[in-house]
Amino acid sequence: MADPLAVIPGDDMITLMKTSKSQIHFDKAKKVLVGGVNSPVRSFNGVGGQALVMKYGQREKMFDEDGQGYTDYCLSWGSLILGHAHRNVVLAAKKTLERGISFGTTTRAEIDIASLIVERVPSIDLIRFVNSGTEATMSAIRLARGYTQRDCLVKFDGCYHGHFDDLLTTAGSGVAQLKESSSDGIPASHIENTISLPYNNIETLTKTLTQHKNRIACVILEPVAGNMGVIPASQEFLQTLRDLTKKFNIVLIFDEIMTGFRTAVGCVQSEYNIIPDMTCLGKIIGGGFPMGAYGGREDIMKCLAPLGGVYQAGTFSGNPAVMRAGYATLKLLNQDFYCSLNKRCEDFSNKINAFFNDKNCGVHLSSYKSMMSLRFRKEPVLNYKDAGQASGGERYSALFHHLLKAGIYWPPADLEAFFVSGAHREKDLKLLFDQLQLFFNP
Numbered sequence: 001m002a003d004p005l006a007v008i009p010g011d012d013m014i015t016l017m018k019t020s021k022s023q024i025h026f027d028k029a030k031k032v033l034v035g036g037v038n039s040p041v042r043s044f045n046g047v048g049g050q051a052l053v054m055k056y057g058q059r060e061k062m063f064d065e066d067g068q069g070y071t072d073y074c075l076s077w078g079s080l081i082l083g084h085a086h087r088n089v090v091l092a093a094k095k096t097l098e099r100g101i102s103f104g105t106t107t108r109a110e111i112d113i114a115s116l117i118v119e120r121v122p123s124i125d126l127i128r129f130v131n132s133g134t135e136a137t138m139s140a141i142r143l144a145r146g147y148t149q150r151d152c153l154v155k156f157d158g159c160y161h162g163h164f165d166d167l168l169t170t171a172g173s174g175v176a177q178l179k180e181s182s183s184d185g186i187p188a189s190h191i192e193n194t195i196s197l198p199y200n201n202i203e204t205l206t207k208t209l210t211q212h213k214n215r216i217a218c219v220i221l222e223p224v225a226g227n228m229g230v231i232p233a234s235q236e237f238l239q240t241l242r243d244l245t246k247k248f249n250i251v252l253i254f255d256e257i258m259t260g261f262r263t264a265v266g267c268v269q270s271e272y273n274i275i276p277d278m279t280c281l282g283k284i285i286g287g288g289f290p291m292g293a294y295g296g297r298e299d300i301m302k303c304l305a306p307l308g309g310v311y312q313a314g315t316f317s318g319n320p321a322v323m324r325a326g327y328a329t330l331k332l333l334n335q336d337f338y339c340s341l342n343k344r345c346e347d348f349s350n351k352i353n354a355f356f357n358d359k360n361c362g363v364h365l366s367s368y369k370s371m372m373s374l375r376f377r378k379e380p381v382l383n384y385k386d387a388g389q390a391s392g393g394e395r396y397s398a399l400f401h402h403l404l405k406a407g408i409y410w411p412p413a414d415l416e417a418f419f420v421s422g423a424h425r426e427k428d429l430k431l432l433f434d435q436l437q438l439f440f441n442p
């Protein structure tokens with residue numbers, strides 16, 4: 001068995017903690033799962049060291065196979081806004097499961113959560129549930145293409161919308177770790193109708209949409225980008241995008257899979273007061289279960305089968321236990337919840353940025369309420385090019401392992417956002433603050 005305190009050969013930066021059981025399980029995982037994981041970024045390739053194997057979670061903490069607890073700021077990539085194993089969510093799923101796991105018919109569970117989302121999200125008149133965020137964006141784009149009878153789609157450099165072929169070019173998140181800006185295995189024909197533009201750049205946006213207006217079916221973006229660090233779109237950029245897409249009859253799709261219900265009852269679109277034609281949701285709406293959704297204006301959604309000619313289907317779509325877990329989550333996400341969470345995050349962000357400024361650390365916290373990322377430069381980050389220049393590289397890896405040793409779990413990749421949940425208390429944020437202070441000003 002490997003010495004749990006050993007230093008990884010060739011990597012003097014990372015001292016292993018007591019991860020013996022995690023290591024044994026991960027070695028077994030590598031024999032049967034590709035790279036030991038079911039999603040690349042979990043492998044710790046971005047930060048080096050031994051990937052952890054988790055066993056259970058409670059509130060703001062998760063515990064690995066060795067029984068070590070970590071305050072979790074990754075939160076299943078932003079899904080667990082109530083923290084781990086929230087009682088209401090677990091009970092809702094459990095009660096539903098005991099009455100049958102899957103029916104392949106409409107159930108009241110779907111109607112309840114759909115009604116709640118339609119009531120809360122300004123852009124959604126009708127909704128369709130799917131099983132992941134990727135399925136949601138892929139289907140929304142098909143629908144936009146069917147509705148407009150045009151082929152071309154516009155996205156923005158550094159935004160990530162899942163692993164749909166047509167969107168896997170110049171994408172953020174784990175894709176950014178690949179040597180090329182896109183994945184192998186994607187025929188050129190799949191991305192020849194994809195135009196990727198710089199985020200927050202009004203001039204290029206205006207020029208491109210005007211020039212290609214008759215070819216463009218839709219524009220898709222994260223209104224607050226969370227896959228190239230956290231970068232909020234400027235109000236002016238989003239307003240210009242809304243005005244141009246309306247003028248040219250281009251479908252505007254907000255990918256709110258990460259931002260949806262993270263910061264406000266009506267999602268980010270209600271905070272900017274810019275209403276897209278369609279919205280994609282995921283993560284939080286499933287309460288921690290696999291789920292995605294896309295919805296929008298009635299005339300567009302009615303082009304979807306069985307009402308219209310655009311086909312999309314799913315054996316498990318709208319699974320009742322998933323719907324009930326999501327519904328139980330959304331029921332708790334009221335105005336008071338967001339006021340309290342957003343205030344805690346704003347205080348943390350102000351305090352840590354004051355410290356970075358004071359000590360001239362050359363870093364800053366770029367955040368949008370409970371979505372945050374550390375950027376390794378002083379100047380603001382506005383787009384993917386800036387995000388590349390603000391990457392921490394080995395410094396991020398060292399910070400990641402410093403925090404891990406202190407019992408704090410951050411995303412194991414520099415460009416990923418970290419999140420705060422309703423279960424994180426002042427004392428958790430104080431511990432994070434203290435550890436960041438220690439790292440940057442030892």
Ligand SMILES: Cc1ncc(COP(=O)(O)O)c(C=O)c1O
Nearest residue numbers: 132133134160161162257258282
């Ligand atoms: C903004 C955004 N869109 C889409 C996706 C894809 O969702 P999923 O991983 O559920 O397929 C993600 C995943 O992180 C995301 O952050």
